[in-house]
Amino acid sequence: MEINFCGRRALVTGAGKGIGRETAKALRKTGAEVVALSRSYEDLESLARECPGVQTICVDLADWSATEKALSSIGPVDILVNNAAVAILQPFLAVTEEAFDRSFAVNVKAVLHVSQIVVHQMIERGVPGAIVNVSSQASQCALLDHSVYCSTKGALDMVTKVMALELGPKKIRVNSVNPTVVMTEMGRVGWSDPQKSKPMLNRIPLGRFAEVEDVVHSILFLLSDKSSMITGSCLPVDGGFLAC
Template sequence: MEIQFTGKTALVTGAGQGIGRAIAKRLFEHGAKVYALSKTSENLRKLQEEAPGILTVIVDLEDWEATQKAVKDLGHIDLLVNNAGVAILESFLDIKSESFDKVFNVNLKAVVNVSQTVVKQMIADKTGGSIVNVSSQASQAALRDHAIYCSTKSALDMLSKVMALELGQHKIRVNCVNPTVVLTEMGKLGWSDPLKSGPMLAGIPLGRFAEVEEIVDAVVFLLSDRASMIHGTTLPVDGGFLAC
């Protein structure tokens, strides 16, 4: 199945590393003009070395006004991937106010801010568009010490459904991708201990974690016209974890 985004402009948040970085590179390879957004300039510099031609946006998504201005200055966007996310692991009884605010600010509030800004331009230009929000299997399965993170991803799933309900009339599709543990560099490090990874793997019928490119494949498909009738869905990429 050949997918091309020639003539399309894409914005990927959290594109400095991991899944976001791989999504930005793939979209660029498929012909899109790509804006890669991150708050870490060094990560974006390395991305540009790997894929000269990708354009970068340096902004902290927790800063509402600065983010809004940075995104608005980009002009028209056809494809939006809200990938940026953070996780602060604390048991329920140890949740701190600052942890709650930071995780919700990045994982949910920033999605509202970036999407509003992009969508208003899409509507003004009457072009339609496609948005993919990167959620998690943790939106539907409770994980110990992930109370805040799980809550943000559950909220993101429902936000995406409401966006789909309201934006469909403007030919703007909105979908979620919900991965299991993904073997990014951070993922490999964080799940290298068999005592931690063992119980999670035991719950995945395919018996393994996801590779980065498997998440990218799902995102790119949902962004593309090949998914033109897929709207308002949450797509698990979890080896069957949520089926059990």
């Protein structure tokens, strides 16, 4: 199944590393003009060297006014991937106000804000659009020390559904992908200890964690015309974790 985004312009947040970076590269490879957003200037510089032609924007999405300013002249966007997120893990009784506020600011509020900016210009242009929000299996399953993270992803799933409901009449589709543990560079470090990984792997029928390309392929499908009748879905990319 060939997917082609020639003639379309994509914005990917959290594009400096991991899923966001590989999504930006994959979109570019399939013909899209790509705008990559990250709060790390160094990551954006290396992405631009690795993937010539990618436009970069450096901004911390937790800063509402800075985001507004950074995206005010972004130009037309046909495809949006809201990937930027933070994972601050604390036991429930040790959750801090700072961790709570930053987690919701990036994982939920920034998604709403960036989407508003992009959707307004989609509607003004009178064009259809596709949005994918990168959520998590943690939106639907309680995990130790993840009370805030799980809450943000649960909120993100509901934001996704409401966006789909309200934007469908405008021909703008909105879905999420909900991965299990993903073997990004950080994921490999965090889950390399068998004592930590074995209990989680035992809950995944396919017996492995997700590779980055597993998530990227799912994102591309949901952005493409191959999924033109899919909106408001939260697609598990979890090897069956949520089926158990």
